[in-house]
Amino acid sequence: MTLTIRDLCVARGGVPVLQGLSFHVEQGQALILRGPNGAGKTTLLRTIAGLQPPLSGEVLGAEDRIAYAAHSDGLKAMLTVTENLRFWADVFGHSDIEGAMGAFALEPLRDRLAGTLSAGQKRRLGLARLLVTGRPIWVLDEPTVSLDRDAVTLFADAVRAHLGAGGMALIATHIDLGLEAQVLEVSPFRAAPETRAGASDEAFL
């Protein structure tokens, strides 16, 4: 039940952005990714989530265990908060959405259409989705964007509870969540320009 990344090289738009990346996350641990804009944090997370293949290297222990949350929350504006959450719970084969509602203080918004929520409220709903997936590895890309300080606390508590229950988390973020976590700075792994050769996926563009 661990996540192991071995000598991973990832590419965005056919250009390698990170290479030689290896790390290991145990149960109950979190790993915070840091690095300047464009360093390849999102690309790395998408590769680990299985949305794109790595150029080389391997990701072990991620298959069917990832709950991914990116910049967009996958919410439908014309569905209510409950309906949005219920949908994702059904897709992942779970039925309890009350716990997730409570953890992100969504009860007062229960019957509001998601399209009428503020950016921060939408984000809270998007993060509540993680709790209804029941997946052990959370892969989060800038999860705290547009959250206020209280909501960040709610989020940090949710991550702590998840880790306490034996889960894992990979988080790309710039703010301090107050978590006991290893920090991985990705900029030293920046790919050298000459590794470009053979990396193009132009055949598909």
Add this chain to the structure above:
Amino acid sequence: MKALLRRDLMLAVRAGGGFGLGLAFFLIVTVLVPFGVGPQSELLSRIAPGILWLGALLACLLSLDRLLALDWEDGTLDLLATSPLPLEAVLSIKALAHWITTGLPLVLAAPVLAVLLNLPPAGYLWLIVSLALGTPALSVIGTFGAALTVGVKRGGLLMSLLVLPLYVPTLIFGAEVARRGTEGMQVMTPLLMLAGITAGVIALMPFASAAALRVNLR
């Protein structure tokens, strides 16, 4: 999978869902054709099966670019791709939802609109049968087109060009069933061809669509 179908149908009938767009287009085409052709009821009867089939096909095409584009924009496709549902199943369900909200209303409305085109009574049964058998193929092939062009901004034109040639066999055999039925001829051969095309694309197309979508999600 049931949850996805229920959500798609719910979204389609809520405000801004686009339910009825295809139906309205179909209505407009069949109402306007008699004005364009002029008051020759005999000519109208002769072209009615073809016009009705063409109208249904274009109505299907009209709603295709929304099929995956909305889920792409709000990130739902990324999240579905990391969910336990296989993408093949996701796309099959999406095609089914598209058929229920677009194809099925066209099948039900066709006999009513056929009156406007002076379709002979013998043709009604075969028109409904041919549309009921053929429109699922339009939705499934359309899903493939949508999956190919999902990342392209304003990809509607490109998608239409890609999908139209794939629609041709369905159109030929579908309209042929309706025409032969109208003229009281033997319909079995085109009917079997139409059914075969539909069964084939339902079985195979989701794999092609999922492969195309995986490339586009990278």
